[in-house]
């Protein structure tokens with residue numbers, strides 16, 4: 001052993017466990033990921049079948065028979081599902097089994113469980129990503145080909161339910177925070193929207209944010225742009241349901257984002273890192289904006305390096321996995337795509353790219369979000 005190796009070894013924590021224990025622990029660590037994946041599938045079913053909703057609505061914890069009756073399913077299946085969920089500490093379990101008593105188990109939700117699992121109006125509602133779990137995992141079938149030829153799959157490869165999953169992922173937080181917190185973080189913006197301006201929400205998905213802005217600011221005209229036909233179909237349906245006339249949805253490949261410096265506000269919510277040509281999009285946003293316009297960039301919080309992301313982001317493994325199956329795949333869905341991926345747009349990279357696209361001012365906004373960062377960018 002040379003001096004450098006000795007020094008490294010001196011600083012390594014001494015693992016006193018036997019080789020057998022280390023092997024068992026490592027196997028446990030690996031299988032805990034499979035436990036997470038399978039339980040995530042069960043969470044998808046709990047959402048889809050209304051099991052969480054039924055538990056939330058019940059005045060008291062439910063037996064599996066009561067729960068099965070409430071959702072119109074077979075008790076034996078519901079009992080096994082509930083056992084998985086209770087074992088994973090996602091739903092609560094009460095048992096009265098004493099000596100000689102027949103075991104009776106009742107299942108319920110904590111207040112936090114009701115918020116995250118059963119309350120679409122709560123900002124912490126989390127079922128969107130689980131909604132699209134089957135579509136996201138189905139991408140695995142295509143992955144060997146993508147790994148070999150380099151080309152990924154766009155959002156429409158996840159089908160219409162993929163678009164609904166995205167919608168359900170982002171809308172709860174946006175509904176609670178976009179109008180009262182995010183837009184006022186840019187000085188004068190809410191007043192300008194009230195007076196009436198032109199807005200382009202690029203990568204608008206199912207149109208939730210665009211419709212929110214159009215409803216709140218009836219004198220403004222809001223245009224949503226997306227390349228996903230499933231998302232645009234949802235957006236048109238939601239526009240009709242909301243009965244708002246000042247919002248319009250476009251596929252930018254047919255109706256391009258204006259390039260005549262006529263737009264006052266561009267918003268991009270969680271989509272630049274998904275794009276095959278984010279640098280080209282930033283140049284297009286610059287060409288769309290008036291000289292005194294503003295771009296609200298919302299994208300996933302990321303550090304500058306992979307090592308920092310891995311060591312400092314506690315959900316980095318989830319993020320990098322979703323990147324392979326969804327975000328980076330979308331960003332590589334055309335040959336030569338940039339492939340930024342879920343954690344690929346750190347603040348400094350966003351600033352560098354924005355400046356290269358011609359923007360002169362870049363300011364992080366003080367908006368608290370568990371996953372996203374917010375920036376005010378001006379020409």
Ligand SMILES: C[S@@+](CC[C@H](N)C(=O)[O-])C[C@H]1O[C@@H](n2cnc3c(N)ncnc32)[C@H](O)[C@@H]1O
Pocket residue numbers: 155156166167170171202203204205206208225226227228231252268269270271274275276330
């Ligand atoms: C993660 S989703 C976010 C959707 C929406 N902004 C939201 O918050 O719900 C990313 C969206 O970007 C769209 N997208 C990807 N590349 C695009 C492009 N070049 N132009 C417009 N939209 C694009 C995808 O189709 C997808 O709907």
